Amino acid sequence: MRDTSAIAIHWETYRGVVVLTGAGVSVASGLPTYRGKGGLWEKVESAKLADAAAIFERPHEVWAFFSKARLHVHKAAPNAGHQALASIERLVREAGHDFLLITQNVDGLHQRAGSGEVVELHGSITKARCSDPGCDLPPFDLQGKHKGKRAPPCPHCTAPLRPDVVLFGEMLPTDAIQRAKHALDTCDLFLAVGTSGTVYPAASFVRSAEYAGARTLYLNLEAMDPSDPAFDEVLLGPAEVLLPRLLGL
């Protein structure tokens, strides 16, 4: 791994910082990557719960699966990578500049580490919402409740509740995408951390940042294959090691 101590970033000199994170940031917290072997989505798929239709056909099985995953997340703690990102946000915001963390993770560990400006592209495993798209119940935090095997009824309309995560075949939340795009259009520093960089629309974010004239960095355990010329710099290593070094720690 390259020595990153020499390339600590002067975060406060950037007017708009956008960081995209993926499962690689949560590995050191003991959470599996989503798409790799044994990952959450592989299990969801093998249990045939990945399709959006499963929410209606087998709401209790979907609920039980994510309840189990939620317990796992509840027991996990943020690691040095999450903490470094929260520190970076503080530095940038204290300088009066803009910061946005866009995450593909559904584990809520960024918020638990102290990150405030977070867009959850794939929703959150810690929240539930109504399975009826027409229902006006807003998503709410489960706070460790409803760990049972059956989906509780919606308090507004009695339809089964569902996890507030984006399943295959479902649209990403529009407000999350709009917030991400707005930040990318005006950023001058973009980092992608712990993500394969191949899943759209997140994979296109670096191009938006490049178009905005931003400096672009890719941090991951493994190099992108094929590599993406839109990234100016590539740092290989674990997120929990690289991110503190970019803070000069």
Ligand SMILES: [Zn+2]
């Ligand atoms: Zn409802």
